[in-house]
Amino acid sequence: MSADDFIVTPWHVEGDIDYDKLIKKFGTERISSELLGRIRTVVGEDHFMLRRGIFFSHREMNRILDDYQKGQKFFLYTGRGPSGHTHIGHLVPWVFSKWLQEKFDTNMYFQLTDDEKFFSKSNLTLEETNKFAYENALDFIALGFKSNKTKIIINTKNIQTLYPIAAQVAKKINFSNTKATFGFTNETNIGMIFYTALQSAPCFIENKPVLIPLGVDQDPHFRLTRDIAPKIGKLKPALIHNIMIPALEGPGGKMSASDNNGTIYTTDSPNVVKKKINKHAFSGGQPDIEQHRKIGGNPDIDVAYQYLRIFFEPDDNKLKAIYEDYKSGKLLSGELKAILIEKINDFLSIHQEKREKAKDKIHEFLLENK
Ligand code: TRP
Numbered sequence: 001m002s003a004d005d006f007i008v009t010p011w012h013v014e015g016d017i018d019y020d021k022l023i024k025k026f027g028t029e030r031i032s033s034e035l036l037g038r039i040r041t042v043v044g045e046d047h048f049m050l051r052r053g054i055f056f057s058h059r060e061m062n063r064i065l066d067d068y069q070k071g072q073k074f075f076l077y078t079g080r081g082p083s084g085h086t087h088i089g090h091l092v093p094w095v096f097s098k099w100l101q102e103k104f105d106t107n108m109y110f111q112l113t114d115d116e117k118f119f120s121k122s123n124l125t126l127e128e129t130n131k132f133a134y135e136n137a138l139d140f141i142a143l144g145f146k147s148n149k150t151k152i153i154i155n156t157k158n159i160q161t162l163y164p165i166a167a168q169v170a171k172k173i174n175f176s177n178t179k180a181t182f183g184f185t186n187e188t189n190i191g192m193i194f195y196t197a198l199q200s201a202p203c204f205i206e207n208k209p210v211l212i213p214l215g216v217d218q219d220p221h222f223r224l225t226r227d228i229a230p231k232i233g234k235l236k237p238a239l240i241h242n243i244m245i246p247a248l249e250g251p252g253g254k255m256s257a258s259d260n261n262g263t264i265y266t267t268d269s270p271n272v273v274k275k276k277i278n279k280h281a282f283s284g285g286q287p288d289i290e291q292h293r294k295i296g297g298n299p300d301i302d303v304a305y306q307y308l309r310i311f312f313e314p315d316d317n318k319l320k321a322i323y324e325d326y327k328s329g330k331l332l333s334g335e336l337k338a339i340l341i342e343k344i345n346d347f348l349s350i351h352q353e354k355r356e357k358a359k360d361k362i363h364e365f366l367l368e369n370k
Helices: 019-026 033-043 061-069 088-104 114-120 126-142 159-172 175-182 190-204 216-232 270-280 289-295 303-312 316-328 333-365
Strands: 006-009 012-015 055-059 075-080 108-112 150-154 210-215 238-242 250-254
Touching: 006 216, 019 055, 019 216, 033 061, 055 216, 061 238, 075 088, 075 190, 088 108, 088 126, 088 210, 088 238, 088 303, 108 126, 108 190, 114 126, 114 190, 126 150, 126 333, 150 333, 159 190, 159 216, 175 190, 175 216, 190 210, 190 216, 210 216, 216 238, 270 333, 303 316, 303 333, 316 333
Parallel strands: 075 108, 075 210, 108 150, 210 238
Antiparallel strands: 006 012, 012 250, 055 238
16 A cells, blocks of 8 residues: 555545545545535535535435425435444434434434444454444434434344345345455455345335435445345435544544544543543644744644534534634644543533433334334
8 A cells, every 4th residue: 555545445444535536436426515505405504514524425415305305205324333332433424314314304224233243353242243232322312313213223133124135135246246346355254245235235124215324434335235226126325425534543544443542432431531632632733832833733634623623513613713723823732632622521421311311212213123
């Protein structure tokens, strides 16, 4: 891998991602200002994650909107591979999905792929990934989804529902397709080889168009789904992609649920959050105060600033002021981190309460096999 190169696959993200190149490579479309305007017109407002390019790319959003305006509703689908506790980066597509669900009044499905993480992580047992599935479900529910319109799918529990659809899909994907898409080798276990059929299955759980908000690393699965959809008489899933959320230690590489220090978990205490940010968050500031005052910081590579932009400061004016003050040297790196720490801890204190309450409600959300 050369210096300006990068890798983005569902199981491996590495390097400094050039999103323009990635759009070309994957064959997706950038969210244009026209599309943004159209969403604003249909919905009556937009979301800061759209305005700021956190959601930056899509496949067939225009068809979804065309159909919607003709009275054809769609449903939403996203998911999570339960390889560990939920970290704040995971919440990005979920929070955005919640907004879409409210604005378009849709059903929503959330898939927890305990099988996938068992197949892909040599150190995890199926019991562990299943336990994490329930833990992650609490974070999802805590965001305020309503159980009458939202169902959680746990692969090992809902296989009876998924399997007939997955079988349709699996018959149309051959080994050379998956191999080329994911870089499988002869050593890859066959659970992985079949898995994409299971991630495809919820796309066809209702006989309606589906829109999937997702991290762009998941796009390859749905490229395959889209290829085979017409062959099984189904509509292609439409997608809307978010950028990879940087790890605390810096740009290049997404937040990983298995790296303790590089990650802020939704269950972290205020003190742990403070320590992690102060110690590990990559700074775009200068080595000492004198230089920082003179030269200023670089918000574009500063992880504390990026977290504010991506999630924790929805107010554009406040964000802009922080950007300018940091760039001019008025705002120091430690002060910027303090702003973020407070924002995260405010968010988490409420989230953790709702997460506790979710324990009593989880059964309402779990999909029942028919
Ligand atoms: N494979 C995803 C992950 O590792 C989980 C997932 C399942 C998913 N279905 C999805 C993600 C649909 C986005 C959209 O996190």
